[in-house]
Amino acid sequence: MYHRIVEQKLRATFGDVNRGNYIPVVNGFAEQGLHWFSGTHALSGERSGPHDIARWYGRLALLFPDLTFTIVEVAVRGWPWNTTAMVEWTDKLHDRKGVEFTNSGVHVVKLRWGKIVSLRIYCDTARLAMVLRTLAEQGVEEATKEPIISRSRN
Numbered sequence: 001m002y003h004r005i006v007e008q009k010l011r012a013t014f015g016d017v018n019r020g021n022y023i024p025v026v027n028g029f030a031e032q033g034l035h036w037f038s039g040t041h042a043l044s045g046e047r048s049g050p051h052d053i054a055r056w057y058g059r060l061a062l063l064f065p066d067l068t069f070t071i072v073e074v075a076v077r078g079w080p081w082n083t084t085a086m087v088e089w090t091d092k093l094h095d096r097k098g099v100e101f102t103n104s105g106v107h108v109v110k111l112r113w114g115k116i117v118s119l120r121i122y123c124d125t126a127r128l129a130m131v132l133r134t135l136a137e138q139g140v141e142e143a144t145k146e147p148i149i150s151r152s153r154n
Contacts (some may be wrong), residue, residue: 017067109120
């Protein structure tokens, strides 16, 4: 039953993101929760704490205002004090000229007592970097910014 509840909560959170509502995911992090994205681009790197995580989701919303996810599969294991969930997904978004881009990947989520202590995002980063270059060519300055990286995890 617990695993089903976690799966439903994750699906609901992805639904919020699909509607452009990033507040539930940001609020889902523990105070010193870790957020990590693979690659070397404006969305990559590691950050922790509510301020930097909220800044990252703000950047994501600015870069990809119509980003939508389709969940392929969710797997959950563990107990409330040490839960691991994996969400396989595909996504879709459009550049500023209306050209559609897609990607696929996995979120690996570690939870303790219902709060995210670690979120690691893996996807085709070469494809994402290409989309960011396209956006930069279309005048989206945020696509060229340095990653939002927390300087201290204390």
